Amino acid sequence: MSSSSSAKIGCFNPDCKDAKPERPRNGWRLRNGEFAELCDRCASAFEGGRYCETFHLDAAGWRSCESCGKRVHCGCIVSFHAVALLDAGGVECMACANKNFIRAPNPMWPSPFFLHLPLPERLKDLSVKNWNQFSGSSAVAAQWRHAPNLWNTATAQSELHPRMPYEIDRSNGIDKRICGERPSASAMEKTRNEDPSEKVASSSLKFVPPERFANENAGDNNPVETKKGVIVEPGKNTPAAGIKYEAHPSVNISVQSLPKDDTSSLHVNFGLPSSCNETNGPSNVSGSQSQRLMPPSAITKPFMAGPHNGVESSAETQVRNGRPRGDTRGRHQLLPRYWPRITDQELQQISGDSNSVITPLFEKMLSASDAGRIGRLVLPKKCAEAYFPAISQPEGLPLRVQDARGKEWVFQFRFWPNNNSRMYVLEGVTPCIQSMQLQAGDTVTFSRIDPEGKLVMGFRKASNIPPSDQEMQTPKPGNGVPKNGEVNSADPSVWSKVDKSGYIAKEIPGAKASLPTKRKSSTLGSKSKRLRIENEDLIELKITWEEAQELLRPPPNHDPSVVIIEGLEIEEFGQEAPIIGKPTIFTTNQLGVKIQWVQCEDCSKWRKLPFNVLLRSRWICSYNSWDPKRSTCSSPQELTTEQLEDLLSSKSTAAPKKTKAAKQVTEAVEASEGLDTLANLAILGEGEALPSSSQATTKHPRHRPGCTCIVCIQPPSGKGPKHKPTCTCNVCLTVKRRFRTLMLRREKRQSEKVAETARKKEQLQQSPKAEPEDDPPLSSNTSNSSSNPKHPLVNETVDDENPNSKRPSSSPLKGQIDLNIQPEREDEPSPTSDSCNMSLIQDATERYLREQRLSSSASDGDPITDQIEAVGGGVVEGRLDGVPCGSGHLDGDMEHPVTLPMSMSTSTSATG
DNA sequence: TCACTGCATGGCT
DNA sequence: AAGCCATGCAGTG
Numbered sequence: 001m002s003s004s005s006s007a008k009i010g011c012f013n014p015d016c017k018d019a020k021p022e023r024p025r026n027g028w029r030l031r032n033g034e035f036a037e038l039c040d041r042c043a044s045a046f047e048g049g050r051y052c053e054t055f056h057l058d059a060a061g062w063r064s065c066e067s068c069g070k071r072v073h074c075g076c077i078v079s080f081h082a083v084a085l086l087d088a089g090g091v092e093c094m095a096c097a098n099k100n101f102i103r104a105p106n107p108m109w110p111s112p113f114f115l116h117l118p119l120p121e122r123l124k125d126l127s128v129k130n131w132n133q134f135s136g137s138s139a140v141a142a143q144w145r146h147a148p149n150l151w152n153t154a155t156a157q158s159e160l161h162p163r164m165p166y167e168i169d170r171s172n173g174i175d176k177r178i179c180g181e182r183p184s185a186s187a188m189e190k191t192r193n194e195d196p197s198e199k200v201a202s203s204s205l206k207f208v209p210p211e212r213f214a215n216e217n218a219g220d221n222n223p224v225e226t227k228k229g230v231i232v233e234p235g236k237n238t239p240a241a242g243i244k245y246e247a248h249p250s251v252n253i254s255v256q257s258l259p260k261d262d263t264s265s266l267h268v269n270f271g272l273p274s275s276c277n278e279t280n281g282p283s284n285v286s287g288s289q290s291q292r293l294m295p296p297s298a299i300t301k302p303f304m305a306g307p308h309n310g311v312e313s314s315a316e317t318q319v320r321n322g323r324p325r326g327d328t329r330g331r332h333q334l335l336p337r338y339w340p341r342i343t344d345q346e347l348q349q350i351s352g353d354s355n356s357v358i359t360p361l362f363e364k365m366l367s368a369s370d371a372g373r374i375g376r377l378v379l380p381k382k383c384a385e386a387y388f389p390a391i392s393q394p395e396g397l398p399l400r401v402q403d404a405r406g407k408e409w410v411f412q413f414r415f416w417p418n419n420n421s422r423m424y425v426l427e428g429v430t431p432c433i434q435s436m437q438l439q440a441g442d443t444v445t446f447s448r449i450d451p452e453g454k455l456v457m458g459f460r461k462a463s464n465i466p467p468s469d470q471e472m473q474t475p476k477p478g479n480g481v482p483k484n485g486e487v488n489s490a491d492p493s494v495w496s497k498v499d500k501s502g503y504i505a506k507e508i509p510g511a512k513a514s515l516p517t518k519r520k521s522s523t524l525g526s527k528s529k530r531l532r533i534e535n536e537d538l539i540e541l542k543i544t545w546e547e548a549q550e551l552l553r554p555p556p557n558h559d560p561s562v563v564i565i566e567g568l569e570i571e572e573f574g575q576e577a578p579i580i581g582k583p584t585i586f587t588t589n590q591l592g593v594k595i596q597w598v599q600c601e602d603c604s605k606w607r608k609l610p611f612n613v614l615l616r617s618r619w620i621c622s623y624n625s626w627d628p629k630r631s632t633c634s635s636p637q638e639l640t641t642e643q644l645e646d647l648l649s650s651k652s653t654a655a656p657k658k659t660k661a662a663k664q665v666t667e668a669v670e671a672s673e674g675l676d677t678l679a680n681l682a683i684l685g686e687g688e689a690l691p692s693s694s695q696a697t698t699k700h701p702r703h704r705p706g707c708t709c710i711v712c713i714q715p716p717s718g719k720g721p722k723h724k725p726t727c728t729c730n731v732c733l734t735v736k737r738r739f740r741t742l743m744l745r746r747e748k749r750q751s752e753k754v755a756e757t758a759r760k761k762e763q764l765q766q767s768p769k770a771e772p773e774d775d776p777p778l779s780s781n782t783s784n785s786s787s788n789p790k791h792p793l794v795n796e797t798v799d800d801e802n803p804n805s806k807r808p809s810s811s812p813l814k815g816q817i818d819l820n821i822q823p824e825r826e827d828e829p830s831p832t833s834d835s836c837n838m839s840l841i842q843d844a845t846e847r848y849l850r851e852q853r854l855s856s857s858a859s860d861g862d863p864i865t866d867q868i869e870a871v872g873g874g875v876v877e878g879r880l881d882g883v884p885c886g887s888g889h890l891d892g893d894m895e896h897p898v899t900l901p902m903s904m905s906t907s908t909s910a911t912g
Numbered sequence: 913t914c915a916c917t918g919c920a921t922g923g924c925t
Numbered sequence: 926a927a928g929c930c931a932t933g934c935a936g937t938g
Contacts, residue, residue, distance in 0.1 A: 918934100
């Protein structure tokens, strides 16, 4: 693949009079992808970064490095890679550019998976052969394979790719790129002339820990030959000694497959910190990580080729587009989550042997199953096929893996047939997992140490994992589990942490974690893993949601549909989600004017506001533009103490009623179930097409059974068949049955309370037992209301569980269990109940309404009193100006809109 | 009853 | 929409 310029007889350098050298050395890369062949003298000058100084001194384009002032020749193909263009203008020599880069706090490893090179089938054998060389110490006899499907076609590699700090060896005409390092022409040449098999073995990309860059002296031109014979141009960024960090060794395999005449497109990038990674989404690997965590000065550096004393051999860097071609990102690409994010420190930990060459292969965050007692670690298919021995039998092979401490483990690497595919697993990992004290959410990394070819299994603890989470997702992790980001015991201070985004932020050795440890959301969030919530968490979430219900309010100008399920009136917001605002207390005076009471957060005084105003989450008196006299905190409160107590008591009863209702659902079904579960049961039993909320809805396709959100708990709006009043499907029957149960339970409780109240209230002569079947509490409440606003029944009647309480609703059905929202297919439009209980309910309701009217007519007009009186009847959902208020009623009631003369409810005002 | 194994399922990418 | 893969589960010892 090497070539020389056929147009020139002698040294490519036009200023050189030497004849064509016998053994020409490669210089800079030409635009056709080939390399300028130089004589020894010119090559030395080139490699020493003195070419332009020697031959182009009088040419135009010299500029000074913004950092060190060193003169660099810009616009010259020879020194093209020796210059970094600064975003803010100006240039920097690559030495300075790399120094800035080195200062990046996150010397993550670049992912080898940015190397998208093809591997024609014809080369697989070769590659396997060479991989066998790599895996000489492997416990398995199976052939190691490269990752042919990891590398996309080189032809697809954009010629416009800029050279980034992480670029790969490009033997055989492929640019060799070390982190921030440019390969020497000699290296390339030497590699190119090697035996093909050696090319594979020598294709290692030596990663240079960025820290090393800074400590290296520029000007060292002596190529360093690695163990594998790959000559890495030392430059100032070349590691003087120590670990060679190797990219995916199949790079060269792929390279070899490239057509000779395609050298111009063979430039492959190891990482494209900016654009390339951008294309790969937020969870990209080192490039983006490094850049993400870089100081701005470093971020803005156009890290192109590594410096070779400020001299670069090819000129394509900055003219390339960092974005890989679209076809380079085919289905064979590994998911970013498997890209190794191992740090150099980690690699050092793994290596131990300073002469080892570490090849980060992949990593995987442990799932609950992986970390579980079953001892099976599911391997990403592509990773398994790429980096583990090929297995043809499901039984697989034993695989010897060494952990970071040097302990060797033997896992069974096998697969299961699965959907015409394979599912690769490592069996027997439990001891190792436990030894590493790993849990779900932690990450295991697989690397390979060369030349031994050992598989090394490292790990990285997820940071700041709450114990509950850890314990939840894994079996007993054992005592002494390092948590909160602690990692390998070898040197915890240098191990990395996973931030919230799943990225790794490496701590500075010896320094305390500068980045706040965060919950391992990566386990659940960024990876979109299945949500794993303990029952307790679920319950807590449910409660939280219930509490949040208090804050829900219909969106402005959107009337919710109301559906009653299980005695709960549930508002459905078809188009817009409910909004959250400041809780207020809604009341209605005797004139039917709805008002709401809101408490100032500064003075705690309650102010009366129009019913329909939407309040911001924080409200103070100064916002009271509706009542200027009470727009300051110094203004007296409109309510008397007693009235305020009544108001608050009403609120306190109204608020818990929702929670109570929700809790009732919880109790009645299961802690982890909701009404959707009920519907599920019905569906399972009858197979009747129902608006099952358990089914994924278009609105919330990911909600699961048990989800009690406002959406899931109700049937999809406007979708699915409607339930008839006489519907006998399992859902309806179950709901009715449960409703009856609830009714009986409530009646019993109410009767007990009413009886107790009656004994205390002599003026209330009405026996609570007189009409136990007809909702005596309501009757007594009604008669009590005027004389005793604080009657305990207030609380009870507000209780949503009271089916007879007056509940305004937009639902057209009355006295029925309405599973629909404004049913459109009422084959039997009769509003009458199809059950005796329904009749009772309706009778009681009618009687209660009559009583309420009487009671309200007798009201003195005191809004508070009115409210209290009306509380027993439930909540009026009033509206002004078309703005729905009083939302979030979860009160159970089979009655539907009845505008009571006065009522009170708690609701919220939307955030203004 | 428990652990293990192999497969199936279905959520998710 | 295909494929991956996390997980469940039945079968087996």
